Amino acid sequence: MAETILVLEDDPAMQSFLTTLLKSKQYNTHSFAHGISALQHLTEQAVDLILLDLGLADMDGQHWLQQLRGWCDTPVIVISARQTEQDKVQALDHGANDYVTKPFSAAELLARIRANLRQTNVQQQVFCFGTVRLDPVQRKVSRDGADVHLTKTEYDILLLLMRHADKVLTHNQILSQVWGDAYTGRPEYVRVHMAQLRQKLEHSPAAPVYLKTEPGVGYRLKLS
Known part of the structure; x- marks a missing residue:
């Protein structure tokens, strides 16, 4: 069609x-x-x-x-x-x-x-990085085969990053898409939730392999 x-x-x-x-x-x-x-x-x-x-x-x-x-x-x-x-x-x-x-x-x-x-x-496909798997149809996230509980905000940020893998998303892009335009200019909101995502999904949260910070700009899910 x-x-x-x-x-x-x-x-x-x-x-x-x-x-x-x-x-x-x-x-x-x-x-x-x-x-x-x-x-x-x-x-x-x-x-x-x-x-x-x-x-x-x-x-x-x-x-x-x-x-x-x-x-x-x-x-x-x-x-x-x-x-x-x-x-x-x-x-x-x-x-x-x-x-x-x-x-x-x-x-x-x-x-x-x-x-x-x-x-x-491809937005309905299953997304994977490392041992993390996200199924957008069932809204389920797992790591090493075990289910991971994410808050709605954490899930929305992760899905946004995965749908734009290897692309830098600005703080305001993430804020606008996840929280709404009224929250642009508040990068600390994103920083707090990214820290939580790293705790749940990265094997070494202090030295993330996939959920990367782009200093002064935003974040990127690094696959390549």
Whole structure:
């Protein structure tokens, strides 16, 4: 079955280009120019991926992304003419999965779409590192074959890190995804729970092999 992609772009020419490109690759598409109508559509019908322009007519795309992430974890690729590092970091902190700056090539965008859809398709697989095993369907974690009890927050952090293995996640990305946007800027929350996860999952919590700190930035689940 073909995947469905929602295009949120208020420039008619760009919206037409994106929908034509996607349909040529057999994707189903739903296109919107206004953020509010796109949010309403998503409450009624699920999609597999969202392409988001930040410069919307009725609201700022960053604010739209924040609203979406309050209840929906569908992958979002931001497509924007805004090229500053601050804009990119802010979009990622608000929950974007990827960021493509205009102008871009069709081949690059299609590659980013395929990569994000692949990530979605494996999100229900069993994740493993070392002797730790996480089953997201049953919400069970084990180490050395024995069940490990994690709090909901610990579990959510671990699953987030495992779904983005070998990728550095900033403190604010983790806070936004696990606690919500109201808690960004409070990295001590993450530090406390990461320490607890290391106690439960690492053989040497003081010298972790997998749950690595990226000083001043955030954390990474190291597999390679």
